[in-house]
Amino acid sequence: MKTLIILVLIVSVTSCKSLPAVNPQVKSVGINRDTEFNPFLKSKFRLIHSIKASMPGENNMSLIGITAADPGQKSLQAVLMTVEGLVIFDACNTGGAVKINRGLSPLDSMDFAVALMKDISLIYYLPDYSESVSGSLDCGFSVNRFFCRDGMIIDMITQNGQSGKINQYDRSYNLVRTAEISRVNRDGIPVSVTLTAHGVFGYTLNLDLLEYEKMK
């Protein structure tokens, strides 16, 4: 049994360790908003999602998520609620400082709060990058690659005009997160997102946009 676990770990680690080539690599200044898929928020929005979570051990749950996002300040408030209306998590991220307003166990840990804020930022905020390049992947899709200040690498892949994918790699080039976005609406808000956290203890979140409004 121990041998099997070790083998699984080895396969998991080695299979994720790959940063696809971008050809040709042309230095860019971010995303061409006119021609490329761009799910990142440009204004302050309040978003309400249905969230279907698939967790390890076949644990599934359905929740409602409320996000107040300010891309200019890169600040966030995120609320998770059960269908019955119980708020099980409420936290803010202001200038990188995360504060938990309410958290019911096991969602009361700072680790969870920080991870959730990072996941939301990955989907909705342009990365904080020092350098970016653009080109095409071997499969033919165009890509913008962001080299982030925290050492992570984010690929923003355009699959067609309204759909795309965000891949996040860690410093060792392991694929750690994928956000697949099926389409964006007329205000540029992703309508349907599947976020996958890779690895042995990975999880999948399916987010469907229920309501949204621009905030003042």
Next chain:
Amino acid sequence: MKKLDYYIIASFTVIFFLLTPGYADDWDEVREAAKNIKSVCADFTQEKHMKILVKPLLSKGKFYFNSPDSLRWEYISPLRSILMMYKGKVRSYAEGTNGLAEDSRSRAQAMNIVMQEITAWLNGQFTGNPNFNAQLLKGREYKIIMVPKEKAISEIIKSIEIIISKEKGIIRSVSINESEDSYTLMRFYNIKHNDKIDDSVFQKI
């Protein structure tokens, strides 16, 4: 007991009071009225009010109950979700990527506890509720205020307020208050008592 369990118990305490026909000048009349309930079905709307929301988040659903131990609590929008209890057996379903999928974990466990509570209420035993103190106030309208006894519950729910119209004892509203800025307001419609409800309602999705 997990914190979600407390919230579900609170919700069903509210539901019981909501669906009891008529109102009472004291608990004895409520107790007496409860004995005559054989079945209940109703539509409901649920408004979630929070500071982060400009307008309340609206949910809709249906509720069915057959005495003594069959219950269906179904959300239709914005997320489909069903809690079912049939002759003591509890099942929970939530909408997944491929439609409704059974959730066999904490919600079903919580419902076992809720069932014990409901059974006690149907026998008229709710002033001795181990989880809540209930107070009946009389004024222009009747108001039932329920306050958690234990700190563990009060950290999740501050209070529950039920407003009852003096005319024919119609329940006007129920508010589950989590904090100053967050509460859930339920309203029930088309309430029917003692209609025949087929057992299949409590068995099939």
